[in-house]
Amino acid sequence: MTHDMVAALRPLLAAEASAEAYAWGAEPGDLEQAVWLRFLEHLVTDGPPADPAAWLRGAVRSEARRAGRTASIERPYASEPADDSRPGPEQLALGAARRRALHSAVRRLPGRCPRLMAALLSPKDLTYQEIARELGISQGSLGPERSRCLGCLRRMLTSEVAGREPRG
Numbered sequence: 001m002t003h004d005m006v007a008a009l010r011p012l013l014a015a016e017a018s019a020e021a022y023a024w025g026a027e028p029g030d031l032e033q034a035v036w037l038r039f040l041e042h043l044v045t046d047g048p049p050a051d052p053a054a055w056l057r058g059a060v061r062s063e064a065r066r067a068g069r070t071a072s073i074e075r076p077y078a079s080e081p082a083d084d085s086r087p088g089p090e091q092l093a094l095g096a097a098r099r100r101a102l103h104s105a106v107r108r109l110p111g112r113c114p115r116l117m118a119a120l121l122s123p124k125d126l127t128y129q130e131i132a133r134e135l136g137i138s139q140g141s142l143g144p145e146r147s148r149c150l151g152c153l154r155r156m157l158t159s160e161v162a163g164r165e166p167r168g
Helices: 002-024 028-046 052-073 089-107 113-120 128-135 139-164
Strands: none
Touching: 002 028, 002 052, 028 052, 089 113, 089 139, 113 128, 113 139, 128 139
């Protein structure tokens, strides 16, 4: 008996829920689930309703009003969408670790390279003329010296990275 009643009420519930849902800012599927739950609770406590179709229509309207009241009370968690353009905590931590590793490798370079690379990496954004004056070398030798230091740094970092990877 109950199975037949549910099968007969399913199309009516779908039609009623879709008719009421949008007027109250609810989803039809959510209304249907809430009404089915109320229907099952009613069956357990009071038995089948005398007029199941009328009971169903009333339950849909009641659930739609409840959903509308809930929607009018709820407030969004954030007023604006999250800003994905800025790096998150993981990216900030990884970037800081890379900078520390780079500066550590620069300090281990031979000769004048640590001072030259520190000047090139400086947040002051020095010009070649300012770097040459600071290091006491000619501006013309700065380019070849920079290339030699970068080559050393590249070999050093490549051997460190390659040495950490498992083999086999």
